[in-house]
Each structure stands twice: as structure tokens, then as C-alpha cells.
Amino acid sequence: MKQFDIPSIFRSSIISKVKALRKNQDPRKKDFSPTILDFGKIQLYIARHFGFCYGVENAIEIAYRAIEENPGKRIFLLSQMIHNPTVNDDLTKRGIKFIQDTSGKQLISWEELHADDIVIIPAFGTTLEMEEILQNLGVPTEKYNTTCPFVEKVWNRAEKLGTENHTLIIHGKYNHEETRATFSHTAFNSEAVIIKNMEEAVFLAKCMTGEASKEAFYDYFKGKHTPNFDPELHLSKIGVINQTTMLASETQEIARFLKAVTEEFTAQTNASKVFADTRDTLCYATNDNQSATEALMNEALDFAIVVGGYNSSNTSHLVELLEQRCPTYFIKDETEILDDSVIRSFNIHTLEVETIENWMKGGKVGITSGASCPDSIMDSVISKILTLAGSEKSIDEVISKW
Numbered sequence: 001m002k003q004f005d006i007p008s009i010f011r012s013s014i015i016s017k018v019k020a021l022r023k024n025q026d027p028r029k030k031d032f033s034p035t036i037l038d039f040g041k042i043q044l045y046i047a048r049h050f051g052f053c054y055g056v057e058n059a060i061e062i063a064y065r066a067i068e069e070n071p072g073k074r075i076f077l078l079s080q081m082i083h084n085p086t087v088n089d090d091l092t093k094r095g096i097k098f099i100q101d102t103s104g105k106q107l108i109s110w111e112e113l114h115a116d117d118i119v120i121i122p123a124f125g126t127t128l129e130m131e132e133i134l135q136n137l138g139v140p141t142e143k144y145n146t147t148c149p150f151v152e153k154v155w156n157r158a159e160k161l162g163t164e165n166h167t168l169i170i171h172g173k174y175n176h177e178e179t180r181a182t183f184s185h186t187a188f189n190s191e192a193v194i195i196k197n198m199e200e201a202v203f204l205a206k207c208m209t210g211e212a213s214k215e216a217f218y219d220y221f222k223g224k225h226t227p228n229f230d231p232e233l234h235l236s237k238i239g240v241i242n243q244t245t246m247l248a249s250e251t252q253e254i255a256r257f258l259k260a261v262t263e264e265f266t267a268q269t270n271a272s273k274v275f276a277d278t279r280d281t282l283c284y285a286t287n288d289n290q291s292a293t294e295a296l297m298n299e300a301l302d303f304a305i306v307v308g309g310y311n312s313s314n315t316s317h318l319v320e321l322l323e324q325r326c327p328t329y330f331i332k333d334e335t336e337i338l339d340d341s342v343i344r345s346f347n348i349h350t351l352e353v354e355t356i357e358n359w360m361k362g363g364k365v366g367i368t369s370g371a372s373c374p375d376s377i378m379d380s381v382i383s384k385i386l387t388l389a390g391s392e393k394s395i396d397e398v399i400s401k402w
């Protein structure tokens with residue numbers, strides 16, 4: 001896989017050693033079991049796959065190159081480039097400004113932009129509507145477009161299916177930048193509807209079989225379907241695509257379910273319902289991070305730490321998996337670990353940061369991070385845990401014995 005030029009502040013000496021060790025032993029990544037580092041008082045179970053993915057490294061390389069190549073120019077990002085506060089803060093410190101927030105709220109009006117400004121498209125991509133606005137302003141976007149190729153792969157498949165008259169069911173979070181972008185690109189060629197989970201897929205299935213009325217569809221999926229969507233016409237030939245950071249297992253479950261409904265309905269009615277196979281559009285990094293987290297779940301962990309931005313979809317899904325098995329703390333960086341008795345952890349259900357006491361119970365600690373989290377933050381988290389646990393062995397000593 002391509003190597004990217006990433007600022008050294010995001011690299012880590014500890015993590016790069018761990019990753020290199022596993023890569024040498026298992027270059028084809030067949031073994032998703034964690035790397036266990038035994039420090040005596042504490043054992044760290046480090047996930048086999050975590051941290052910056054291809055798309056994030058690509059985006060970071062392009063954004064920092066944009067800064068380097070354009071001294072004195074105004075540089076904007078359409079919105080947060082990736083969902084990590086450390087990376088976004090560093091870009092802000094270097095002068096980059098965000099045009100919109102993550103929910104699409106305008107922070108800088110379009111009128112303030114000039115044709116000679118630099119605008120970076122984030123890794124999630126953007127909508128066709130936004131591209132048109134920039135084009136009308138004369139702002140070029142090709143040179144510093146950081147849209148991840150794996151997101152574009154989803155768009156390309158949607159385009160192909162659209163030209164074959166498929167309707168696209170998008171498994172994603174309606175307000176997420178990537179889902180908004182994918183919806184916009186998909187809607188150009190086909191009808192589309194966004195569903196966020198299995199519960200919504202079950203309701204959609206009722207609309208497919210006629211069990212739920214047309215009006216019920218419009219009510220349930222209000223604002224989440226293309227303007228001309230007619231559930232009586234547009235659910236007979238479908239394909240499922242996803243926001244690449246959703247739980248891959250959930251996307252597959254939804255696709256299997258809708259395929260079964262399609263087949264059953266076809267058998268009963270002689271109707272020609274058709275289902276497109278889109279499994280190959282699932283993102284490799286999301287798959288690998290989630291598989292590595294599932295392997296962590298097989299270990300008898302006392303607790304787990306997940307590191308990443310609180311608005312990061314892929315990181316939240318890792319928490320969602322791990323908390324099924326053990327107490328799981330979701331922290332943005334090492335500063336959330338106040339001491340060996342108090343930690344501040346983000347609750348993905350209430351969306352609030354909670355202060356938790358007596359968190360360090362037991363010595364078997366699972367640890368992983370999201371696809372937008374720099375390894376340098378993981379490094380600091382690990383060092384802090386080892387210091388608090390009073391580990392006497394050095395990291396180099398333990399790694400060398402692995």
C-alpha cells in the first residue's frame with residue numbers, strides 16, 4: 001500500500017514498533033488477534049489493526065502540502081477534514097479555516113471566498129451542490145481534493161447501479177458529511193433513501209411488500225429520500241451501499257435481510273425484484289478495525305480504552321462493540337486520564353463526557369483507536385497507563401521479547 005508523507009507529530013515510536021513487528025510476522029494480515037505486551041502488573045492487549053487508514057493519511061498529506069505550497073494564501077477546509085480534534089486543531093493553528101461545521105452549518109459565508117483562495121475538500125468528500133457553489137465562485141477544487149478513494153468507489157458503484165435503474169439504499173447517519181455527500185452523488189443517477197439501522201431496514205421492507213403505505217414511507221423517511229421517490233415504483237430493483245464507517249457487519253446484515261425480502265416477495269408474486277451485490281464496496285480499514293476489535297472481545301479483558309474524536313463514527317462503533325464485553329472508556333487523548341482513579345470518558349449513548357471513578361480495575365487492558373486517531377496519541381495514552389500502573393519494565397524491553 002502507498003506510503004504517505006505525514007507530519008512526524010502524528011507518528012509514534014512505540015506504535016510503529018508494534019505495527020512493524022506484526023506486519024513482519026503476518027504481512028497478509030490473516031491473524032487479527034491482539035498484540036499482548038506483558039508489563040507484569042499490567043498486560044496491554046493492543047488491537048491488530050487501528051489508527052490512520054489510507055484515506056486519512058492521504059487527506060493529511062494533501063492538506064499539509066496545500067499549506068506548504070501556498071504561503072500567504074487563504075486556505076479553507078469545507079468542514080473538518082477528519083473527525084479528530086488533534087489533527088483539526090493543528091490545521092487551524094497553521095491558519096486553515098473551516099467553512100462549515102460538521103452538521104453543515106455555515107461558519108464562513110460563501111461571499112467571503114475569492115477565486116484565488118485555496119479550498120480543501122475533506123476525506124468524506126462533498127455534495128454536488130457544494131461543488132457547484134465553488135465552481136461558480138471560480139474556486140478550483142481538484143488539486144486539493146482529499147476525498148478518500150474508498151468513498152469514491154462507493155459513489156462509482158452507485159452511479160453504475162443508478163444507470164441500470166437500481167434504487168440505492170444508503171446505510172448511514174443522515175447528518176454525517178460522508179452520507180450527505182454519498183446521497184448527493186447517488187441522487188444524481190438514481191432514486192435513493194437513507195436508513196440508519198436494521199430497525200429502519202425492517203420498516204423499509206414493509207414498504208417493499210406493501211405492508212406499509214406510501215404515506216407511511218414518506219412520514220418515516222421524511223427528508224431522507226430523493227424528491228421523486230415513489231415506494232411503489234422504486235423498491236423493486238435495489239442495492240445497498242454504506243457510509244464507509246458504519247458497522248460493516250450491520251451493513252451486511254441489512255443487505256442480507258433486504259435480499260431475502262426481495263427474493264421472497266419475488267417468489268410469492270412473480271414480481272421482478274432484483275438485488276445488487278455491493279459487498280466489495282465495504283471499506284478495508286473499517287473491516288480490519290472492526291475485525292481486530294472483535295478479536296479483542298474474545299480476550300478476558302478487565303477493561304478497554306478506545307481513543308479517538310467523539311464525533312468520529314468509526315471510533316464510536318469500536319466502543320459499541322467493546323462495551324458489550326467489558327467496561328470501555330472512550331477518550332480523545334491522554335489528558336482524559338486524570339489519575340489512577342479518575343477518567344473522563346465519552347458516553348456514546350448520552351453523547352456526554354462522564355467522570356468515572358475507580359476505572360483502573362484489573363490488569364488486562366484492551367486498547368485500540370479509530371481510523372482518524374494519530375498513533376502519537378495512542379503512544380501518550382499507553383505511556384500514561386503504564387506510569388499510573390507503576391510498570392517497571394520499559395516498552396522497548398517488552399516489545400523486544402514479543
Ligand code: SF4
Pocket residue numbers: 053054055056123148149150151244245283284285286314371
Ligand atoms: S475509513 Fe475507509 S473510506 Fe473512510 S477515510 Fe478511511 S479508508 Fe477511506
